Amino acid sequence: MNYIDATDYKLEVGNIEKSSFSELLTSYENCKKVIIVDENTHQFCLSYLITTFSELSKAEVVMIPEGEENKQMEIVFSVWEALTEYDVSRSDLVINLGGGMVTDMGGFIASCFKRGLAFINIPTSLLGMVDASIGGKTGINLGHFKNQIGVFSNPQAVFIDIKFLSTLPEEEFMSGYAEMLKHGLISNKDLFETIVKQMEQPTKLDENLLLDIITVKNEIVKKDPLETGHRKLLNFGHTIGHVIEGHYMETINLSHGHSIALGMLMEAFISMNHSLLNEEMYNTIEKSIMLYFAFPKFSDEDIKSMISMLSNDKKNKHGKISCCLLSDIGECTYDNVVTEIIFTETFLHFKSLQVNLN
Ligand SMILES: NC(=O)c1ccc[n+]([C@@H]2O[C@H](COP(=O)([O-])OP(=O)(O)OC[C@H]3O[C@@H](n4cnc5c(N)ncnc54)[C@H](O)[C@@H]3O)[C@@H](O)[C@H]2O)c1
Incomplete structure (x- = not known):
């Protein structure tokens, strides 16, 4: 496992099963966990995560449509509504499982909901691993204008594991x-x-x-x-x-x-x-x-x-x-x-x- 010294969050590269992910989940033992995925990471990455980490057995899953054209406010609203339905409070945890679109948007969703929930990024695309999941930029597009709405907000942790790339086109x-x-x-x-x-x-x-x-x-x-x-x-x-x-x-x-x-x-x-x-x-x-x-x-x-x-x-x-x-x-x-x-x-x-x- 490679532990990289990031500003104020954990940045770990290697097999996620050997990372501090499980320990971090345990520290949220009595809290709700919400996993945000898109259609592809729902299909290819979610079941591995849930079956490997028993701490996630009761996690709620919110699936958003895949694709950059969906990195928009309407989808953000729909996820905030889902979080409200699940009674998510400020002490709960969001896990973004996906490419840069999911980590950008999921980070933004978590950072604004109830003035800020903790979130973890688990990038599943190469672009997410080398760029989007790191560095605290979160946001969405406004029509055709890229990343016009957003906040700087660091995750609790980023876990980068290349096994997720096995299904990446x-x-x-x-x-x-x-x-x-x-x-x-x-x-x-x-x-x-x-x-x-x-x-x-x-x-x-x-x-x-x-x-x-x-x-x-x-x-x-x-x-x-x-x-x-x-x-x-x-x-x-x-x-x-x-x-x-x-x-x-x-x-x-x-x-x-x-x-x-x-x-x-x-x-x-x-x-x-x-x-x-x-x-x-x-x-x-x-x-x-x-x-x-x-x-x-x-x-x-x-x-x-x-x-x-x-x-x-x-x-x-x-x-x-x-x-x-x-x-x-x-x-x-x-x-x-x-x-x-x-x-x-x-x-x-x-x-x-x-x-x-x-
Ligand atoms: N925050 C930042 O610093 C930063 C930096 C660079 C890019 N970005 C943003 O990142 C986004 C681009 O990231 P991206 O290329 O990861 O886009 P993406 O999240 O849309 O992923 C690309 C495609 O790959 C699919 N996918 C992801 N992981 C998969 C897997 N393991 N198996 C199969 N399919 C998978 C997705 O469903 C999607 O169809 C843009 O919105 C860009 O603005 C942000």
């Missing part, structure tokens, strides 16, 4: 690898290269690599838990990635990681055009991303709509759009103001490269 692995690439691109060239190599065998994940990636995220968050500065680095690829994800949410429905991969490539392109990143490094990034992640066919209308969505980005200040830019693989800066004209030119450049995903 390969394309969801790739979504997780996109966020892993981001961790490499912003922090360490060798790590980036190791991830690129690992992507050749996506489902045969090396646990040591997983641990390294989790450590990168955890260390960044520890330095700046509320994202006043350094933590903004984790938003590399997200200024553009979030508008791509939001724009296509109800049509071709690109995964979070896929959208972020495209966002990273486009933000790397802007970095090169700002003479920050040299062409050779840009080409390396382009090659590794284009091999696995295709672009949708942007129409002029799509571009117009996405550019207008950029003005609502959470990172904007005084009406200016800012994003992270790379000066090398492993070196990134944040709070770079980029004009709408540059973003538009970038979308137009990638429009000419596209493979039709629609």
Whole structure:
């Protein structure tokens, strides 16, 4: 078992049966436990958890519909109503069993209900393990705008066990690898290269690599838990990635990681055009991303709509759009103001490269 020093919660990586999960459940012995799952984690992950941990035999289960388009307020209301029906009080416990959608939304649900219930994250997707379940960001989308409503709120604990990945579809692995690439691109060239190599065998994940990636995220968050500065680095690829994800949410429905991969490539392109990143490094990034992640066919209308969505980005200040830019693989800066004209030119450049995903 690997115990990682997180800000003020337990972060354990390894076999959950050997972790302190059972002990933690025992400390909630006389409390209600509610497990939040989506349709897939209900099918693939729930029975293992309940049959392995007898402390959960009486747990209530709340199932939400799967998919990013359901990370919305209506679903939050329905879960709050269920918690009310189950008479859940502030001393009770929520367990989020799922990918980033479940941990983001379940964390938000728990953090606001009766001014805050304790919650535990058990991520079941690769993206959840390397990113979403760690660091205390919880929230939901507002229409097409990603994560517009939310709070910083740490779980009691996060238990990361790769056995849950055995049922994860390969394309969801790739979504997780996109966020892993981001961790490499912003922090360490060798790590980036190791991830690129690992992507050749996506489902045969090396646990040591997983641990390294989790450590990168955890260390960044520890330095700046509320994202006043350094933590903004984790938003590399997200200024553009979030508008791509939001724009296509109800049509071709690109995964979070896929959208972020495209966002990273486009933000790397802007970095090169700002003479920050040299062409050779840009080409390396382009090659590794284009091999696995295709672009949708942007129409002029799509571009117009996405550019207008950029003005609502959470990172904007005084009406200016800012994003992270790379000066090398492993070196990134944040709070770079980029004009709408540059973003538009970038979308137009990638429009000419596209493979039709629609
Ligand atoms: N809070 C943060 O710091 C943070 C960071 C990055 C991403 N996110 C958020 O995370 C979300 C993306 O996470 P995600 O990719 O895990 O999305 P997700 O939770 O929607 O999971 C992706 C798909 O995999 C399925 N799935 C999950 N685990 C499975 C398993 N073990 N077996 C079979 N199917 C399984 C899900 O049901 C879903 O269909 C986005 O909402 C994004 O905004 C949050």
